[in-house]
Amino acid sequence: PATAGVTIFGGSEDKQQVQLPDFVKLVEDNGPGVVNIQMIRNARTVENAGIPGLDPRGAEIFRRFGIPFDFGPQEIPEQRGTGSGFIVSSDGIIMTNAHVVEGADELIVRLTDKREFKGKVLGSDKQTDIAVIKIEAKDLPVLKMGDSSKLKVGEWVAAIGRPRGLAHTPTATLPMKPTPGPAGIVSALSRNLPSDQYVPFIQTDVAVNPGNSGGPLFNMQGEVVGINSQIFSTSGGFMGLSFAIPIDLAMQIKDQLVKDGRVTRGYVGVFIQEINQELADSLGLKTPEGALVTKTEKDSPAEKAGLRERDVILALNGKKVTSSVTLPSLVSTIRPGTEVTMTVFRDGKEQEIKVTVASTKAT
Secondary structure: OOEEEEEEEOOOOOEEEEEEEOOHHHHHHHHHHEEEEEEEEOOEEEOOOOOOOOOHHHHHHHHHOOOOOOOOOEEEOOEEEEEEEEEEEOOOEEEEOHHHHOOOOEEEEEOOOOOEEEOEEEEEEOOOOEEEEEOOOOOOOOOOEOOHHHOOOOOEOEEEEOHHHOOOEEEOOOOOOOOOOOOOEEEEEEEEEOOEEEEEEEEEOOOOOOOOOOOEEEOOOOOEEEEEEEEOOOOOOOOOOEEEEEHHHHHHHHHHHHHHOOOOOEEOOEEEEOOOHHHHHHHOOOOOOOEEEEEEOOOOHHHHHOOOOOOEEEEEOOEEOOOOOHHHHHHHOOOOOOEEEEEEEEOOEEEEEEEEOEEOOOO
């Protein structure tokens, strides 16, 4: 990619030339493939509204203390939301976040050339926050998919979205001095969040704003490496932490949603935990990597295959399991009924164990 030189002055005699990425070409080449998505939820009447999650019979308890509760119908006005998405097929297949389209009665997709289309949800998967939309169009600009497995911590990345329906807006924080710390870069890989067991998130410090959800995260080759999904905020403002779904996982989910309209996940039935240096030393591992098996479920594929407590799963079909976060996402994307090879560290030696993946409930 092109770079722009910036001279940094650190003191009276100290100066250093730093090469920063030039995002102009990236935006020019890829901006047309990013869309705005408006979600419309019609006005509706909700019966027995009251307090969310409270059984109407519980109202009597409150009334005894003189607190009236009306569990009758409640009118909910029309609701609108906005997000971003990107085109993955010239005939109108668009990827975005599941939370962008959730509950929509109508979707309006706006392109950068100001054309508008009605969108249809082909499928949505809450557990990975991936949704696929179809619009009736052809010869659309398609973004190039990258390989998120090749991302490195410290690599430059940029997000393009259409927040609040504005024209495509690139975001990438540029450092003004060569000091340690993330700035417009990948901060961490395979980051797990408490609510998401199937997504090894890419953590960045790119400023992902409200409305950018569902938009693409690019590497400096102009390839999509992730889908912007979440930001960390304590007061509604950006806190320097944003999370993207790896595009490798997202495309696997997309393929299932397009074909079947739902996702069926693989399952092997192991409870696992992260390995720290102390555990690695006690197990005889050279490095604290892999997923430590703490228990196998009764009659599960793992138990039938002979996996047992204190086994360390190092790889699945040759794909390295760097941490316990990696394994669930790898297993979940394997078609049920498929036999896989697990590389397991047991009693000081590596061995291979064949496991036939079963199915979780379809979502």
